[in-house]
Amino acid sequence: MNILLLGSGGREHAFAWKISQSDLCQKLYIAPGNPGTALHGENVHISVNDFDAVEKLCTEKNISMVVVGPEDPLVNGIVDFFEQHESLKHIRVVGPSQKGALLEGSKAFAKEFMIKYGIPTAGYREFHSGNFEEGLQYIQHHSLPIVLKADGLAAGKGVVISQTTEEAIAEFTEMIQHDKFGKAGSKVVIEEFLTGIECSVFVLTDGKDYILLPSAKDYKRIGEGDTGLNTGGMGAISPVPFADEKFMKKVTDQIILPTIHGIENEGIGYKGFVFIGLISVDGNPFVIEYNCRMGDPETEVVLPRLENDLVDIFNKLHEGRLNDVICRHSPSTSATIMLVSKGYPEEYQKGYEITQLNDAAGSQVFHAGTKQTDDGRIVSNGGRVLAITSFGNTLKQALEMSILNAQKIQFEGKYFRQDIGWEFI
């Protein structure tokens, strides 16, 4: 069958790489894609949020399956769009309905959902312009640090952890009264700070049954030792050493099963990924956030470890046969390192030529922010430029291979963290 993949980052390169290995995939199109995805299919220059252009493409190219990479089109209702159009109804879309995407698209919705279904999460209150004064009072009496979350999508920047009451009040005021995050911040969730170690769990569900993919941990801070500004993710590892059988049993019983029960009970259409961001507090899992898609750069370590045919899994997802899937994971450890542009996650320059790309033997290089010029050169085109994934019998081995290749590949202003997975080595 012909498959369309939406998105253009490292996650989508990893999806394209994996999907193209399936015998069930005749032709893969990626919109808009990047020079990495072009190695596995045909890039088409349309935006992921231009649903009319997506519809036209699906008809012209006889698409039977659409895999949605990023959250934006899901939160904008692409799955509902396909269901409502006669010409698109038959297409198998991997992703939740607009209501399901609210688990990521609205922190307030996600918190209400967790409370209703008894899913462990940090205690919270929700505020908006109507109860702003009450919010100020609430912050005054709250313990520190305190976590403020803009309700809507804010490109990964909507979470502020304040160490002082004054800073929290200033942030809260900026969000509600001065539209710091635009409409996304018109509602704010204030929650207690949880201390522990984070990891990510990935579930693929049809709202009734589910399969569990390998666990992963991403490293969000720009600096080594987890210091400095938050980024989209500087690297990731899989599996996560502390996410052992005992911990995962708690995650299954206390989080995954009630989440799927909640999705079913609320009548939410869901045929897609639930990416659960967790924090382990003294060995007990709490949900930090839900996402309605796979993670980036987590996908770049999770999919290489999955030995099943991904397209076959997506077919079973749509046929109500997920229980027939037996997930096979490589026992090796994978680690990915992001090469980023100097200045990221703040101001950075683009357009620097990338060389020695083909010298990265022993690693899989996934393109994130790259572009091909008219004369055929590959240049940097974003903050996160390339993800370098390697396997090892140990995390240390995997990491060393990725570092070796991170050093070989060259572009001006290249920066990467050498300590991905540091707390486990």
Ligand code: AMP
């Ligand atoms: P997000 O942008 O939602 O991925 O959140 C960014 C980061 O903020 C998370 O990865 C956590 O490290 C941190 N965080 C969010 N909520 C909490 C919380 N309640 N307690 C501690 N850390 C948190």
Ligand code: GLY
């Ligand atoms: N790496 C975190 C995310 O994809 O949201």
